[in-house]
Amino acid sequence: MSKLVIIGAGTMGHGIAQVAAMAGFATTLTDGVAEALPAALERIQRNLHGGVTRGKFTADYAEAAMGRLRVESEMESAVEGADLVIEAIVEDLPVKQELFSTLDSMTGANAILATNTSSLSVAAIAGATSRPDRVLGMHFFNPVHIMKLVELVRHDETADAVTDRVRDVAVRMGKEPIVVRDSPGFASSRLGVVLGLEAMRMVEQRVASAEDIDKALELGYGHPMGPLRVSDLVGLDVRLAIAEYLYKELGDPHYEPPALLRNKVAAGELGKKTGKGFYKWPKTK
Ligand SMILES: NC(=O)c1ccc[n+]([C@@H]2O[C@H](COP(=O)([O-])OP(=O)(O)OC[C@H]3O[C@@H](n4cnc5c(N)ncnc54)[C@H](O)[C@@H]3O)[C@@H](O)[C@H]2O)c1
Known part of the structure; x- marks a missing residue:
């Protein structure tokens, strides 16, 4: 697991990109609206600066994290070579399904596709792909760089090995994962x-x-x-x-x-x- 791609650079996506880059992953952030990307980078920079000011980490560490982060407005270039894609776009099932169907055709067969949905059926999102066993929910909390919880949402077909790999990613990001069965609204x-x-x-x-x-x-x-x-x-x-x-x-x-x-x-x-x-x-x- 080395390259992470985050789709959606809003409230959640910018924070997920930040913790991914801080955890040492080569991270790419993309969004359907190109103007969202510089704004997201600015927010990440501000958060990191805040961390340095409060003595949480050094300026070198923050700079190294920024160095691992890339923004890309073209989805196809963004997801090239991705090991894990984390979707954080609008909370709308048909829109997410359309994106997952596109991601299915754009990413390698081994890539894991995760959704940050707060409530929607992960099985219904996974059903838009040809690899439902490699799809799960990875539900972060706001603000992502501060909140410790990640809900890993498994639907009936999610493979154990996929859950394990994504749990490792969450732990590397400094999060405390819990595993929840796919059901409306999950636990949180x-x-x-x-x-x-x-x-x-x-x-x-x-x-x-x-x-x-x-x-x-x-x-x-x-x-x-x-x-x-x-x-x-x-x-x-x-x-x-x-x-x-x-x-x-x-x-x-x-x-x-x-x-x-x-x-x-x-x-x-x-x-x-x-x-x-x-x-x-x-x-x-
Ligand atoms: N806001 C929260 O506190 C919170 C917490 C946990 C989970 N979530 C979930 O995370 C997801 C994102 O929420 P948010 O609050 O970050 O939303 P947001 O509106 O702040 O950001 C969404 C971003 O996605 C982009 N986008 C929308 N449709 C797209 C598409 N088809 N392709 C590419 N980019 C697209 C938008 O341009 C926008 O920048 C939702 O599913 C939401 O339920 C939100």
């Missing part, structure tokens, strides 16, 4: 989304302010961050897409997206990435 989103949506319903019903609802879980239950702040970090559009999917798949009213979430997304209040969600955030690129 199924639990996290229900808390986030209920907190939004509580804001709608004026039970308390967003800050106080978050504090209830932070100070009362020891959660490091309340569910509304987490939703802002994840992106309210991403949360909405996941909630809609889980509601459809599980048929449980707990997953029905509240009007407040729909309204915020329609108004372009997507959380940290747009500067406003349940909280106000400093503008980032």
